[in-house]
Amino acid sequence: xxxxxxxxxxxxxxxxxxxxxxxxxxxxxxxxxxxxxxxxxxxxxxxxxxxxxxxxxxxxxxxxxxxxxxxxxxxxxxxxxxxxxxxxxxxxxxxxxxxxxxxxxxxxxxxxxxxxxxxxxxxxxxxxxxxxxxxxxxxxxxxxxxxxxxxxxxxxxxxxxxxxxxxxxxxxxxxxxxxxxxxxxxxxxxxxxxxxxxxxxxxxxxxxxxxxxxxxxxxxxxxxxxxxxxxxxxxxxxxxxxxxxxxxxxxxxxxxxxxxxxxxxxxxxxxxxxxxxxxxxxxxxxxxxxxxxxxxxxxxxxxxxxxxxxxxxxxxxxxxxxxxxxxxxxxxxxxxxxxxxxxxxxxxxxxxxxxxxxxxxxxxxxxxxxxxxxxxxxxxxxxxxxxxxxxxxxxxxxxxxxxxxxxxxxxxxxxxxxxxxxxxxxxxxxxxxxxxxxxxxxxxxxxxxxxxxxxxxxxxxxxxxxxxxxxxxxxxxxxxxxxxxxxxxxxxxxxxxxxxxxxxxxxxxxxxxxxxxxxxxxxxxxxxxxxxxxxxxxxxxxxxxxxxxxxxxxxxxxxxxxxxxxxxxx
Ligand SMILES: *Cc1c(COP(=O)(O)O)cnc(C)c1O
Numbered sequence: 001x002x003x004x005x006x007x008x009x010x011x012x013x014x015x016x017x018x019x020x021x022x023x024x025x026x027x028x029x030x031x032x033x034x035x036x037x038x039x040x041x042x043x044x045x046x047x048x049x050x051x052x053x054x055x056x057x058x059x060x061x062x063x064x065x066x067x068x069x070x071x072x073x074x075x076x077x078x079x080x081x082x083x084x085x086x087x088x089x090x091x092x093x094x095x096x097x098x099x100x101x102x103x104x105x106x107x108x109x110x111x112x113x114x115x116x117x118x119x120x121x122x123x124x125x126x127x128x129x130x131x132x133x134x135x136x137x138x139x140x141x142x143x144x145x146x147x148x149x150x151x152x153x154x155x156x157x158x159x160x161x162x163x164x165x166x167x168x169x170x171x172x173x174x175x176x177x178x179x180x181x182x183x184x185x186x187x188x189x190x191x192x193x194x195x196x197x198x199x200x201x202x203x204x205x206x207x208x209x210x211x212x213x214x215x216x217x218x219x220x221x222x223x224x225x226x227x228x229x230x231x232x233x234x235x236x237x238x239x240x241x242x243x244x245x246x247x248x249x250x251x252x253x254x255x256x257x258x259x260x261x262x263x264x265x266x267x268x269x270x271x272x273x274x275x276x277x278x279x280x281x282x283x284x285x286x287x288x289x290x291x292x293x294x295x296x297x298x299x300x301x302x303x304x305x306x307x308x309x310x311x312x313x314x315x316x317x318x319x320x321x322x323x324x325x326x327x328x329x330x331x332x333x334x335x336x337x338x339x340x341x342x343x344x345x346x347x348x349x350x351x352x353x354x355x356x357x358x359x360x361x362x363x364x365x366x367x368x369x370x371x372x373x374x375x376x377x378x379x380x381x382x383x384x385x386x387x388x389x390x391x392x393x394x395x396x397x398x399x400x401x402x403x404x405x406x407x408x409x410x411x412x413x414x415x416x417x418x419x420x421x422x423x424x425x426x427x428x429x430x431x432x433x434x435x436x437x438x439x440x441x442x443x444x445x446x447x448x449x450x451x452x453x454x455x456x457x458x459x460x461x462x463x464x465x466x467x468x469x470x471x472x473x474x475x476x477x478x479x480x481x482x483x484x485x486x487x488x489x490x491x492x493x494x495x496x497x498x499x500x501x502x503x504x505x506x507x508x509x510x511x512x513x514x515x516x517x518x519x520x521x522x523x524x525x526x527x528x529x530x531x532x533x534x535x536x537x538x539x540x541x542x543x544x545x546x547x548x549x550x551x552x553x554x555x556x557x558x559x560x561x562x563x564x565x566x567x568x569x570x
Contacts, residue, residue, distance in 0.1 A: 004089070004108060004168075007120050010050040011173040013568055015040065016161055016182035018153070019062075019142055020055040020121060022111065024441035025085075027061035027078045028123070030143055030406075031372040032466050033221055035440065036274075036556075037178050039299035039466075041111050041119050043556035046321045048117035049564065052170060054161035054182075056153060057082055057107060057125035058142040065404045065437045071420035073405055073413050077141075082107035082123055089122070093163035097152055098239050102135045103128045104160035106168075115321050124160050143406065151231050151239050154260070158184030174568050176217045177268070180229050180260030186212055186252075186267035187244050207248060209267060217567045218268035220261060220291070221463050223281045228261040230254075265289050270567045274464040275484045277503060281460050284506045294566065295485055296464040297559035300326075300551065303470040305448035307343035311336055323555045326473075329548035334540045341448075341475050341543065348449025352400070358433055360398050365532045368450030368476075370402035370438050373412040376461040379403065380418045382454065384517040390429055392525040396533070398431045400450055402438035443467070448474035452528065455480035456520065458511050459503055472496075472550035475543035479528065481516065489550045496546060497523055 017037040021029030029035055037053070044051040061078030068074050082088075086107035093104045106122040126138045138152045162185045165172065175185060193208040222228055233246065236258050253263040265271055265286055272292040273279035279293025301320035304312065309320075315332050316325035329337075342362070349360045360366065373379055379401065382389065401419055405412030416434070423432045435442060447453065453471035455462070455478065462484040469485065471478055477496035480486045482503050490498050500516040531539050 004087070004120065007052060007118075008169050008171070011171040012050045012052045013044075013174050013176055014161075014165055014170065014172045015044075015051055015053040015176045015178060016157065016185060017053065017055050017178035018157060018181035019058075020053060021440055022109070022121070024439045025080065026109070026123075027080055027439065028055060028058040028142055029440075030062045030404075032464075033179060036296055036466060039297065039302060039556045040178075040560065041121060042113065042299040042302060043297070043560045045111050045113035045117040045119045046115050046557060047560055047564075048113075048115055049119075049560065050173075051119045052165065053119060053121040054106075054157070054165065055121065055123055056142070056157055057123040057127075057139045059125070059127060060140045060142075060144070062142045063404070063407060067416070067420065067434065067436050071417045073416050075407050082125060085109075086123065089164070089168060091164065091167040092128070093160050093167055095155060095160045095163065096241055097135065097138075097155055099241065100132060100135065102126055102138070102156075103131055104156055104164060106164045113321065122161070122164060124156055124164065126156060147231060148235060148239065150229065151235060154181055154184050154229070155240060158182050158186075159188045161185060162188040172215065174217050175215055176219070176563075176567070177264050178219055179221045180218075180264050183218075183260040183264040183267075184240075186216060186263060187249075189215060190267070191243055203245075204248065207244075209252065212267045213269040216264070216268040217270045217272075217563075218264040219272050219274065219294075220264075220282050221274055222261075223273075223278055223285070223461055223463050225261075225285060228259055230260070231258045233258060261286075270570055272567065275488065277460055277487050278463040278484065281463075281506045292566065294559060294562045295488060295554065296466050296469075297554050297556040298466050298469045298473065299556045300473055303444065303447070303473055305340070305344040305347075305444070305474055307340040308448065308474050311340045321557070323557055324552055326547050326552035327549075329544050329552075332544075334537060334544075337475055337543055337547075338536075338540055341451075344448040344474060345451070346449075348400075348445050351445050352433055352435070355435065356433055358431065360431060360433070364398050364431075365396060365452065365529060366398045366400060366450045367452045367454050367479075368400045368446055368471075369454045370400070370435075370443065370446055371455075371465075371467055373403040373405040373415055374409065375411045375415065376458045378456050378458060378513075379415045380422070381456045381513070381517060382520060383419070383422045384513070385521070386422075386425065388521050390426070392521050392529070394429045396529055397524070398433075400433050400435065400446060402435040402442055402446060404438055443470070447471050448476065450476060451532065452476065453478050453480070455486070456499055456516060457481055457483055458508055459483045460506060460510075461508065469550065469554040472546035472554065475547055477542045477546045478550075479520075479523070485554060489554060491545075491549065493527070494542070494545050495549050496542065497528060499523070
C-alpha cells in the first residue's frame with residue numbers, strides 16, 4: 001500500500017521542469033538544464049526540504065545517438081516504461097487542448113536521501129485510454145515535434161501539473177519554474193484569483209496578477225532572446241482557448257506573440273539567472289525587471305567517481321550531504337588523490353577500449369570535451385590550426401569527445417561530423433575519440449576519467465555550465481573560456497586555467513576567436529603540458545584546489561540554501 005499521502009503533511013515548494021535528469025534509466029533530459037533539475041531535487045532531499053517536482057513522462061525520451069561510418073549522427077527513440085518502475089497516482093487531471101478534453105495522469109518516483117529526506121517527482125503522462133490518439137502522444141518526445149506540439153506539452157506541464165498537485169491535495173508554498181517551459185502554470189494560478197466584478201467595464205480587475213506573483217519563483221537559463229519559447233497568438237487561441245482573455249494574455253506575455261519568459265517574468269516576484277554574469281546579462285535583456293543571480297551547482301554524491309567517493313568518505317564521512325567539508329582536501333595525501341584519479345582514468349579507458357577498440361595511453365594527458373552539441377559551444381575550436389595543434393600536442397595529448405546535437409540542429413550535426421573528420425588526419429600523432437550517446441552514465445565515466453576539462457563557448461552564452469563543476473569535484477582542473485560559473489570559480493594557475501581574456505560587456509561582440517585559439521595553444525604548450533609532465537606535485541596541487549576551492553562550494557546543497565533563504569522564503 002502506498003503511503004504517498006505523507007508528502008501532504010507540510011506546504012511544499014513545487015518545482016516545475018520540462019526535463020529532469022535523475023539517472024540514465026529515466027531518459028527524460030537532454031542536457032545541463034535537466035540534470036540541474038535532478039541534482040536540485042536530490043539536494044532538496046538531502047536538506048529535507050518540503051519539495052515536490054513535476055515534469056513530463058517523455059516516454060520516448062530525448063533520443064539515442066549513434067554515429068554512422070560517414071561521421072553523421074543517427075537518432076532513434078530512447079523508450080522507457082513508467083509502469084515498470086514507478087507508481088501510478090490515483091488522481092487524474094482534466095485539461096483542455098484544442099477544445100478537446102485531455103486526461104493527464106502522474107507517475108511517482110521517490111527521490112530519497114541518506115538523511116531521511118524524500119522528494120516526490122511526478123511524471124505527467126497523457127497516454128491514457130479514452131484520450132484521442134493524437135493526444136496520447138503529447139508526452140512522448142522531449143523537445144520533439146513542432147511549435148504546436150511544444151505548446152501542447154507546455155499546457156500539460158504547466159496547467160496539467162498544477163491541477164494534478166491540487167487534485168492530490170498538496171498545499172503549495174511557492175511554485176518554482178525552472179526555465180520558461182512551465183510558465184503556463186501562471187495562467188492556471190491567475191484563473192484561481194478570478195472573481196466577479198460588478199462593472200463589466202472593469203473586467204481587467206477580475207484577475208489579480210499580484211497574488212500569482214507572490215506564489216511564483218522563476219529561474220531563467222537562456223542568455224539570448226532567440227532561445228526563449230514563443231508562440232503566435234492565433235496558435236495559442238486555437239490550442240489553449242481563451243480562459244484567460246487575449247487582452248490580458250498580451251499584457252502579461254507580450255504584445256505580438258506569447259513569450260514564455262515574459263509571462264514568467266511578469267508573474268513571479270523572485271527571478272534569477274544561474275550565475276552572476278548570467279544574472280547581469282539577463283538584467284540587460286529585460287531592463288524592467290529585477291533579476292537576481294544564484295549560481296548553479298552539482299550534486300556531489302551523484303557526480304564523484306566511485307574512487308573519489310571511497311576516498312572522500314574515508315576522510316570526511318558525511319561529505320556527500322555536507323560537501324563544504326571538501327574545503328579540507330589538503331588533509332588527503334597527494335598520492336591518494338593521484339591514485340583515485342588514476343582509477344577513474346583506467347575505468348574510462350577500459351570503456352573506450354570496449355566500445356571503440358581504441359587503446360588509449362594512461363600516461364598521456366587526456367583532454368575531455370562533452371556536452372550538448374550546439375554551435376555556440378564551439379566543440380571543434382581546438383582543431384582551428386592543425387599545424388599548431390600537432391606542434392604543441394603530438395604524442396603529448398589525447399582528446400575525448402562526446403555529445404548529442406538536437407535532431408533539428410543541422411549546424412550542430414556538422415560540428416560532430418567535422419570533429420570525426422579530424423580523427424583520421426591526426427591518427428598516430430594525436431589520438432582523438434568521439435564516444436556515442438552522451439548521457440548521465442557516460443558523463444559519470446568520462447568527466448572524472450580525463451585529466452583536463454575543456455570548455456570554450458562564445459561569451460556570454462554559457463549561462464552557467466555545470467560539467468566543469470563535476471570535473472572539479474573529481475580533481476579534474478578546468479581549462480575554460482571565462483564565462484558562466486568559471487568566472488566565479490577560476491583562479492589562474494590555482495584552480496585551473498582560462499582561455500582568452502576576461503569577460504567584457506554583455507554582447508557576443510566581445511569574442512575574438514583568433515585570440516582564444518592562440519591562447520588555448522599557448523597555455524597548453526607553455527604551462528599545462530610542462531606542469532603535467534615535469535611537475536607532478538604541482539599538478540596535484542591544482543587537482544586538490546579544484547576540489548577544495550571549487551567543488552566545496554559549487555554544489556547543489558549550497559545552491560539550495562540560497563534558493564531557500566533568498567527565493568522561497570521571501
Ligand atoms: C553535466 C551534463 C551536461 C551539462 O554540461 P555543460 O558543459 O554544463 O553544458 C550535459 N549533459 C550531460 C549528460 C551532463 O551530465
